[in-house]
Structures are given as structure tokens and as C-alpha cells.
Amino acid sequence: MTKKLIIGNWKMNPKSVRQAKDISEKITRGAKKFKNISVVIAPPAPFIGATKGILGAQDVFYEKDGAYTGKISADILKSLAVKYVIVGHSEKRYPLSGGGGDTDETINKKLKAVLNARLTPVLCVGELTRDHQSHYLHFIKEQIIRALKNVSKNIVGKVIVAYEPVWAIGKNAKNALDGEEALHMNIFIRKVIADIAGATTAKKIKIIYGGSVDVKNAEIFISLGKMDGLLVGRESLMPQKFLGIIENVNRA
Numbered sequence: 001m002t003k004k005l006i007i008g009n010w011k012m013n014p015k016s017v018r019q020a021k022d023i024s025e026k027i028t029r030g031a032k033k034f035k036n037i038s039v040v041i042a043p044p045a046p047f048i049g050a051t052k053g054i055l056g057a058q059d060v061f062y063e064k065d066g067a068y069t070g071k072i073s074a075d076i077l078k079s080l081a082v083k084y085v086i087v088g089h090s091e092k093r094y095p096l097s098g099g100g101g102d103t104d105e106t107i108n109k110k111l112k113a114v115l116n117a118r119l120t121p122v123l124c125v126g127e128l129t130r131d132h133q134s135h136y137l138h139f140i141k142e143q144i145i146r147a148l149k150n151v152s153k154n155i156v157g158k159v160i161v162a163y164e165p166v167w168a169i170g171k172n173a174k175n176a177l178d179g180e181e182a183l184h185m186n187i188f189i190r191k192v193i194a195d196i197a198g199a200t201t202a203k204k205i206k207i208i209y210g211g212s213v214d215v216k217n218a219e220i221f222i223s224l225g226k227m228d229g230l231l232v233g234r235e236s237l238m239p240q241k242f243l244g245i246i247e248n249v250n251r252a
């Protein structure tokens with residue numbers, strides 16, 4: 001059985017490096033007993049050095065080095081022992097300020113930079129809204145195709161696809177995806193990957209779900225949705241709740 005993957009995306013939290021250290025210590029200590037689950041924490045970049053456990057980053061810049069004020073390269077992340085890099089999160093694609101967000105093209109460059117550095121990209125895809133004609137499926141398919149453009153077929157399997165429907169982020173379990181919808185998306189994304197990189201890769205690639213995951217709904221995405229893991233926002237900042245999610249996934 002392959003290990004399940006649970007990533008905590010802390011976004012712009014907590015407020016201090018001390019809290020980051022404290023929360024991550026509690027999570028890492030509590031998660032140790034779950035041998036079949038990899039628990040990753042993606043803190044704000046300045047807190048990476050102080051965060052315990054397996055490390056993730058929330059973003060990356062695609063150039064190798066140079067005059068890019070405020071940017072962080074894959075090599076810099078690697079030197080901080082980061083293993084997973086989130087690419088194309090919806091909050092980076094569609095920033096509050098409007099323009100200037102990630103495009104399919106920059107996401108493709110970032111994903112390749114992460115792979116070149118031998119780190120694991122976590123590619124976020126997801127529709128803004130759903131429609132009865134299922135145009136959103138085409139939207140997701142295009143996001144995946146464009147993100148994986150010119151990625152050689154034999155390494156597509158190293159990418160983790162995080163399905164995060166934008167409408168389900170920051171809500172609650174009742175307004176998130178349900179298990180059956182998760183299963184549909186899981187099958188659909190594998191089909192898209194099969195067309196790009198073949199059936200073997202499609203079978204083994206990890207697909208995780210994100211968007212209002214909590215203790216109540218975590219299990220269903222794994223048991224019914226057949227997801228390989230979860231990408232958790234708010235609840236990953238509360239050690240008791242995050243550990244509850246991990247425990248439920250372990251049981252699923």
C-alpha cells in the first residue's frame with residue numbers, strides 16, 4: 001500500500017515564528033505513529049527553517065537565480081530541506097489584487113523548475129464554479145494539459161495533482177465536495193493523465209483533494225473518493241484538529 005499524503009497549507013499564518021515552531025512540533029509529534037501517512041507542512045517561506053517535520057513550500061519562482069527581488073528559487077527551497085512545492089494554488093492564480101497572478105504558462109515553468117531541482121511539485125487545479133453542461137471538466141483538463149506541457153512522459157508520475165475546486169475553499173464540510181464527486185474527479189483526472197502520459201502513469205500518479213477538509217469529511221475523500229491524500233488549509237493550523245484529520249485518514 002502506498003502512503004497517503006496529507007499536506008497542511010498554512011497560507012499567511014501563523015503570526016510568529018514561535019507559533020510556527022510550536023504548532024509544527026505538536027503536529028509532527030502527534031503524527032509520528034501514523035506510519036502509512038506522510039504529513040507535510042507548508043508554512044510561510046520565512047518560517048521554513050523553524051518548522052518541524054516534512055517541509056513543503058507554498059510557491060516558487062521558475063528562474064534559477066538572478067535579479068528577482070522577493071522571489072525564491074527551487075534550489076533555495078531545496079537547500080532548506082523542502083521536499084514538496086505547491087504550484088498553481090488558486091490564491092496565486094487569482095490574487096485579491098486582481099491581475100499579476102500565475103498563468104498556465106508560469107505554472108508550467110514553475111512545475112518544471114521544481115522537477116529539475118528534484119523536488120515534488122503539487123499541482124493545484126480546480127474550477128471556479130460548476131455548470132450543468134460540465135464545461136468545468138474541460139477547464140480542468142486544460143489546466144492539467146497546460147501545466148504539464150513539455151514535461152517528459154516518464155516523469156509526469158512524479159507530479160502530485162491537488163484537485164481544489166475554488167468554490168469549495170474556505171467554506172465548511174457541508175459546502176465542500178462530497179465523496180462521490182471526489183471519486184468522479186479522481187477518475188476524470190486519471191483519464192486526462194492517461195491521455196498525456198499513458199495508463200501506467202495515470203494509475204500510479206497521486207491525486208489529493210483540497211477545499212474545506214475537516215475532521216468530519218476527511219475520511220470520505222479517501223474511502224469513497226479514493227484520493228491519495230488531502231491538502232488542508234485552516235484546519236492544519238490547529239494541531240488537535242489536524243491530527244484528528246490524520247487519524248481519520250489512517251482509519252479510512
Ligand code: 13P
Nearest residue numbers: 009169170211212233234
Ligand atoms: P481550506 O481547507 O481552509 O478550505 O483551504 C484549502 C486550501 O486552499 C488548501 O490549499
